[in-house]
Amino acid sequence: MSVSKPVYSMKIFSNSTIYALRALIYIVSRENKSEYSSLSDISKELNISFHFLTKSLQKLTKEGLLTSSRGPAGGVALVKPPHQTPLIDVILVLEGQNFFDSCILGLPGCGTEAPCPLHTFWFTYKSKLMNELNRVSLADLGEKTLQERLRLTDL
Numbered sequence: 001m002s003v004s005k006p007v008y009s010m011k012i013f014s015n016s017t018i019y020a021l022r023a024l025i026y027i028v029s030r031e032n033k034s035e036y037s038s039l040s041d042i043s044k045e046l047n048i049s050f051h052f053l054t055k056s057l058q059k060l061t062k063e064g065l066l067t068s069s070r071g072p073a074g075g076v077a078l079v080k081p082p083h084q085t086p087l088i089d090v091i092l093v094l095e096g097q098n099f100f101d102s103c104i105l106g107l108p109g110c111g112t113e114a115p116c117p118l119h120t121f122w123f124t125y126k127s128k129l130m131n132e133l134n135r136v137s138l139a140d141l142g143e144k145t146l147q148e149r150l151r152l153t154d155l
Contacts (some may be wrong), residue, residue, distance in 0.1 A: 013091065013094075013095060014094065014095060015052070016052070016055070016056040016059075016094050017056075017090070017091060017094040017095055019046075019048045019052060019053055019056050020053075020056040020057060020059075020060060020090060020094055021087070021090060021091075022046050022048070022152045023042050023046060023048070023053060023056070023057065024060075024078075024085075024090065024138050025138065025141045025142055025145055025152060026042055026045060026046060026152050027042070027076070027077075027078070027142075028078070028082040028138045028139060028141070028142030029141075029142035029143075029145040029146050029152075035073075035077055036068075036069050036073060036074055036075035036076060036077045037075045037076055037077065038074070038075040039053060039054055039057065039075055039076060041075075042075075045152075045153070046152055046153050047153050047154060056094065057076055059093055059094055060090065060093055060094070061076065063093045064079055065078070065079060065080075065085065065089060065090065065093060066078060066079060067079050078138070081139070082137060082138040082139035082142055083137050083138075083139035083140075084137070085137055085138045085139075086133065086134045086135065086136065086137050086138075087133040087134075087136050087137070087138070087141075088130060088133040088134045090138075091133060100126045100129075100130055103116055103118075103119070103122075104116070104118050104119075104121075104122040105117070105118055
């Protein structure tokens with residue numbers, strides 16, 4: 001009898017960012033694009049805690065990436081068209097403006113004077129990652145999700 005090994009996934013971003021990105025991609029990839037998307041619908045469809053999702057999306061609303069409306073037809077909507085919203089804007093709001101400047105191992109004081117083991121690697125690749133996150137928009141991911149029928153939920 002063979003025992004299957006657990007599959008581990010790599011995470012660069014916090015759960016807050018991951019859930020918000022999934023929600024935003026869901027919003028822009030829906031075929032029925034009403035003005036506002038219900039948080040309870042998003043929460044149910046993506047199997048994300050309603051309260052956790054609300055907190056993540058409130059940050060985006062506070063920073064002007066989303067707008068919200070109360071009531072039966074309420075929910076959240078993008079302020080700008082999805083093709084004008086690069087991923088880096090979302091990530092920097094949720095992870096913090098210094099996200100790409102901090103140590104990838106979370107060590108305080110990491111830098112050229114006192115580098116961690118991954119400092120050179122992170123220094124080399126973070127600008128490439130930032131450029132790619134600035135190039136890719138929410139519209140790009142929404143279109144790809146629809147065209148390739150990609151998933152946004154757990155299996």
